[in-house]
Amino acid sequence: MSDLPLICPDWEVPDTVSAFVTTRAGGVSQSAFNSFNLADHVGDTSDAVASNRRRLRAILPGIRGWQWLKQVHGARVVVVQEETTSTEADAVITREAGLALSILTADCLPLLLAAEDGSEIAAVHCGWRGLAAGIIDNTITAMQTPPASILAWMGPAIGPCHFEVGRDVHAALSAILADDALASAFTPAVGEKFMADLYKVATALLRRQGVQRISGGGLCTSCDQRRFFSYRVSPVCGRNATTICIRSA
DSSP states (O other), X not given: OOSSOEEOOOSOOOTTEEEEEEOSOSSOXXXXXXXXXXXXXXXXXXXXXXXXXXXXXXXXXXOOEEEOOBXXXXXXXXXXXXXXXXXXXXXXXXXXXXXXXXXXXXXXXXXXXXXXXXXOEEEEEEOHHHHHHXXXXXHHHHOSSXXXXXXXXXXXXXOTTTOEEOHHHHHHHHTTSOHHHHHHHEEEOSTTOEEEOHHHHHHHHHHHXXXXXXXXXXXXXXXXXXXXXXXXXXXXXXXXXXXXXXXXX
């Protein structure tokens, strides 16, 4: 697909659906953003971000639009037919070919969804606040594809080995998770802390909505700083992009 180092999902989508995650390598950004930062809101130079996004766009020749979001850790979902700008949301859906959807992350969980026939796709930004607010439920509800026909893939996120949280996060997610799912997703740590597993939280929420074919997970952004940006490790950092599109015929 490209000479850029990419991570491609291992899932059973049709050949008409392309998806990948960028790594830190292959760009022109300097210092803390080294080198393939795709975010234009983290303090990197606009020229560097523009150059990196041009390189990203070259991965998918023939794409007529590229949808970015202004992510706010909320639960708003948008459905797009054309590329838009300054769209505030944390999930985006399209049924149009030739329109790439990208989510930016540096520890939060990027979630990709696709209809088994390739007719509909979604990209979802899943931080703990968005998960607690219902971003997964809202996305599945907004899709036209029945949940049983949706394929899900979870990209790189901070793993339970490093995601230490307080009682506020535990309480927020306890309000939406069944007791068994909550116990599985949180391991007590020292003091009033827990080690949280975003993959298990997202899996429980997807299954509750009827999505059963779920893959991915296990790539920790904090463990693998060579490939991934991690906000917890360094609050001044770039962002990886997780992208999905329906290719034009």
